[in-house]
Amino acid sequence: MRKEEFFPDGTPIDDWFYDAEMPRIDKLGKQYVITDYGVNADGGVYTEKLQKLIDEAAKNGGGVIVVPKGTYCSGALFFKQGVHLCVQKGGVLLASDDVCDYPICQTRIEGESCTYLPAFINACGVDGFTLFGEGIIDGNGLRSWKAFWHRRKWNPNCTNKDEQRPRLVFISDSKNVTVAGLRMQNSPFWTNHIYKCSRVKYLGCDVFSPHSPVPAPSTDGLDIDVCTDVLVKNCRFEVSDDGIALKGGKGPWADTLPENGANERVLIEDCFFAPCCAILTCGSESIHNRNILVRRVEADGPSFALWLKMRPDTPQKYEYITFEEVNGFVGSYFYVNPWTQFFDLKGRKDIPMSYAENITMKNATCKCHCFFNVKADKSQYQLSNILLENISATTNDDGFTADNQEGFTLKNIQITEWK
Numbered sequence: 001m002r003k004e005e006f007f008p009d010g011t012p013i014d015d016w017f018y019d020a021e022m023p024r025i026d027k028l029g030k031q032y033v034i035t036d037y038g039v040n041a042d043g044g045v046y047t048e049k050l051q052k053l054i055d056e057a058a059k060n061g062g063g064v065i066v067v068p069k070g071t072y073c074s075g076a077l078f079f080k081q082g083v084h085l086c087v088q089k090g091g092v093l094l095a096s097d098d099v100c101d102y103p104i105c106q107t108r109i110e111g112e113s114c115t116y117l118p119a120f121i122n123a124c125g126v127d128g129f130t131l132f133g134e135g136i137i138d139g140n141g142l143r144s145w146k147a148f149w150h151r152r153k154w155n156p157n158c159t160n161k162d163e164q165r166p167r168l169v170f171i172s173d174s175k176n177v178t179v180a181g182l183r184m185q186n187s188p189f190w191t192n193h194i195y196k197c198s199r200v201k202y203l204g205c206d207v208f209s210p211h212s213p214v215p216a217p218s219t220d221g222l223d224i225d226v227c228t229d230v231l232v233k234n235c236r237f238e239v240s241d242d243g244i245a246l247k248g249g250k251g252p253w254a255d256t257l258p259e260n261g262a263n264e265r266v267l268i269e270d271c272f273f274a275p276c277c278a279i280l281t282c283g284s285e286s287i288h289n290r291n292i293l294v295r296r297v298e299a300d301g302p303s304f305a306l307w308l309k310m311r312p313d314t315p316q317k318y319e320y321i322t323f324e325e326v327n328g329f330v331g332s333y334f335y336v337n338p339w340t341q342f343f344d345l346k347g348r349k350d351i352p353m354s355y356a357e358n359i360t361m362k363n364a365t366c367k368c369h370c371f372f373n374v375k376a377d378k379s380q381y382q383l384s385n386i387l388l389e390n391i392s393a394t395t396n397d398d399g400f401t402a403d404n405q406e407g408f409t410l411k412n413i414q415i416t417e418w419k
Helices: 045-058 142-154
Strands: 031-033 061-065 070-074 077-079 082-089 091-095 105-109 112-118 121-124 130-132 136-138 169-172 175-182 182-184 193-197 198-203 206-208 220-227 228-233 236-238 245-246 262-269 277-280 289-298 302-308 315-337 355-375 381-397 410-416
Touching: 031 045, 045 061, 045 077, 045 082, 061 091, 077 182, 077 262, 082 091, 105 169, 220 262, 245 262, 277 289, 277 315, 302 355, 315 381
Parallel strands: 031 061, 061 082, 070 091, 077 121, 082 130, 091 136, 121 169, 130 175, 136 182, 169 193, 175 198, 182 206, 193 220, 198 228, 206 236, 220 245, 228 262, 245 277, 262 289, 277 302, 289 315, 302 315, 315 355, 355 381, 381 410
Antiparallel strands: 105 112
């Protein structure tokens, strides 16, 4: 009998989180092998034929779009109820790098609902969507990365959206979603973005974007945006931005808008994080995160283990977050700072107060340049009931100052100088 476990606020972890079985293609209905429908591995862009096949499968009761061995190119694809995607071993589904292959639409990006580009793979309003296989979904992002940095030279204040770049995967308003086994790489923008979803599993995925020779800007591994019940298990992240980021909205009245909201009951376990910005980031577009559990994680190169981005133009509440057995090398283990990129109070006269509370980091061994990298700013945010316990840190700088420990409890913290 399994021992009962709990989220940080004492809510029991539901049985759903313990089912990490990989999808089986023979359980998902009729198989539509794309090469049987005129899609060839010849360098052509087959958006129209692939979308027609998805629509046909949906009309006929669903099934699996199968990408066999070979490289097949397409623009934006929109999956329908009952239609799944399997990229088999040796298969590559390659995104077109022509922005015109991504029709302008209403979508969600960077904490706002707006008109922008869809992703390469899209699913909206579906129940039971499965995206899986041993193959690769490749965002083909090099052209857009180079264009972004070129634009930044011309206008250092340009935003991420100014150089139009599609995401790799966007799943919204959906439930009972499984993404499993795939390598997802080279996204032009965010790699995986789930919005207003419930019961989503990422199992055994390998998420990658390069740091060099051209850094892949804002290619977060997984952005969780107003979602409940999310499991991320046995995944590997190596990206040129956040490994996993919790989103939910931004702006001075973001907490009053119906399109925004909280992330609740997120379990991240048995994962590996290579170089990226952070294992887990709260922000920079986030209003409420609760019951987040990160455990049994190994790191080799993230800039931060836990990063709390505190926006002075957005009311935020980060609560009941636990890191347990998060080990390895990171730049800073615990990082809290004001985040003012694209600051805009939109006419609001006061600075909305934010809160981080009931956060625990425990039972870990780490090596880092700075262990406790916390900037106190009582005019903007309050830190309370934060526990660091049973952590052995080898570090260049413990980071403790006279004014940055209020609200923290430190128990059995062993600091060894990094020589």
